[in-house]
Amino acid sequence: MTPSSQSIAQGTPKLRSRPLAATLIIVGGLAALVLCIALSVAVGAKDIRLSTVWEALVRFNPDLDAHQIVRSLRLPRALTCALVGAALAAAGAIMQGMTRNPLADPGLLGINAGSGLAIAICFAFVPGLHFHQLILVSFLGAALGAGLVFGIGSLSRGGMTPVRLALAGAAVMGLLNALSEGIAYKYRIGQQLAFWMFGGTGGSNVLQVGSIAPWILAGLVGALLLSRSITLLSLGDEAASGLGVRIGLTKLLCAVVVLVLAGASVATVGAISFLGLVVPHIARFLVGVNYKWILPCSAVLGSLLFVLADVAARMINPPQETPVGALIALIGVPFFLFLVRRVRREMS
Numbered sequence: 001m002t003p004s005s006q007s008i009a010q011g012t013p014k015l016r017s018r019p020l021a022a023t024l025i026i027v028g029g030l031a032a033l034v035l036c037i038a039l040s041v042a043v044g045a046k047d048i049r050l051s052t053v054w055e056a057l058v059r060f061n062p063d064l065d066a067h068q069i070v071r072s073l074r075l076p077r078a079l080t081c082a083l084v085g086a087a088l089a090a091a092g093a094i095m096q097g098m099t100r101n102p103l104a105d106p107g108l109l110g111i112n113a114g115s116g117l118a119i120a121i122c123f124a125f126v127p128g129l130h131f132h133q134l135i136l137v138s139f140l141g142a143a144l145g146a147g148l149v150f151g152i153g154s155l156s157r158g159g160m161t162p163v164r165l166a167l168a169g170a171a172v173m174g175l176l177n178a179l180s181e182g183i184a185y186k187y188r189i190g191q192q193l194a195f196w197m198f199g200g201t202g203g204s205n206v207l208q209v210g211s212i213a214p215w216i217l218a219g220l221v222g223a224l225l226l227s228r229s230i231t232l233l234s235l236g237d238e239a240a241s242g243l244g245v246r247i248g249l250t251k252l253l254c255a256v257v258v259l260v261l262a263g264a265s266v267a268t269v270g271a272i273s274f275l276g277l278v279v280p281h282i283a284r285f286l287v288g289v290n291y292k293w294i295l296p297c298s299a300v301l302g303s304l305l306f307v308l309a310d311v312a313a314r315m316i317n318p319p320q321e322t323p324v325g326a327l328i329a330l331i332g333v334p335f336f337l338f339l340v341r342r343v344r345r346e347m348s
Contacts, residue, residue, distance in 0.1 A: 019293060274329055
């Protein structure tokens with residue numbers, strides 16, 4: 001063992017975690033998630049009793065409108081919210097640990113905007129793509145957005161700092177969103193694209209759930225397999241290398257997992273920012289700095305937050321729906337400003 005790795009090994013108090021708290025959060029969060037999904041299925045333009053929801057699940061009668069609503073519309077929507085919430089929160093946690101950047105988030109670092117631009121190009125030039133193909137296109141757009149942000153952020157003197165990366169992300173996000181809006185105006189696809197620009201779950205269906213579930217579940221499993229390496233990366237590249245982490249390969253695998261999680265999410269519900277920023281910080285505060293616990297807790301809390309936000313979006317101004325992305329931004333923007341101020345104070 002090298003001297004540097006010995007010093008890291010002696011400094012393992014930095015990796016203290018709270019496994020009991022994490023276990024309680026995971027178990028309690030999953031139980032709460034089941035209840036919130038039931039609430040999400042029951043609440044809407046037409047309220048449905050929970051007993052009817054249960055009957056629709058265990059004794060489905062295709063002749064009853066309420067059963068059709070539960071099976072075809074509301075349950076797929078609730079499951080989509082749970083999957084996407086877990087995906088975005090886990091993606092944000094990976095990015096924050098991998099880059100040691102507390103401001104990292106798929107929305108703030110251009111990934112969501114890149115996916116949105118790719119989808120806009122498809123709507124304009126290759127209409128009629130199957131949803132499976134749209135997911136793959138979304139992956140490519142996410143990679144483009146992330147590449148531009150990290151490329152621009154690394155050009156400045158002094159390398160990539162959290163604030164520089166956030167500023168590069170804001171610039172790239174603005175550029176890609178402007179290009180998407182220009183394409184929408186030129187080719188008259190604004191109504192189609194508005195759903196992806198503002199974020200929403202109203203169009204979720206059984207086909208989409210079946211399409212994104214394998215991608216998101218595979219991404220979450222990949223994240224858990226990489227959790228130890230992400231924990232060590234969060235200590236710094238030199239420390240991680242001294243402890244046997246292959247830096248380049250690990251970051252590449254982390255980037256692939258993030259692109260899968262974020263790309264599948266954007267292709268389904270559009271650009272949802274700030275969820276991947278806020279939730280990992282909450283999880284880290286509750287369970288410590290070990291990503292073995294941060295990642296599953298982030299996934300559970302992200303699912304819970306997104307399902308509740310979707311329920312609130314339907315209840316604020318019925319029968320109209322408030323964009324769920326706007327509700328999450330109401331929480332995320334003040335949190336983001338607080339983090340920027342704290343980071344700048346620490347750097348000064």
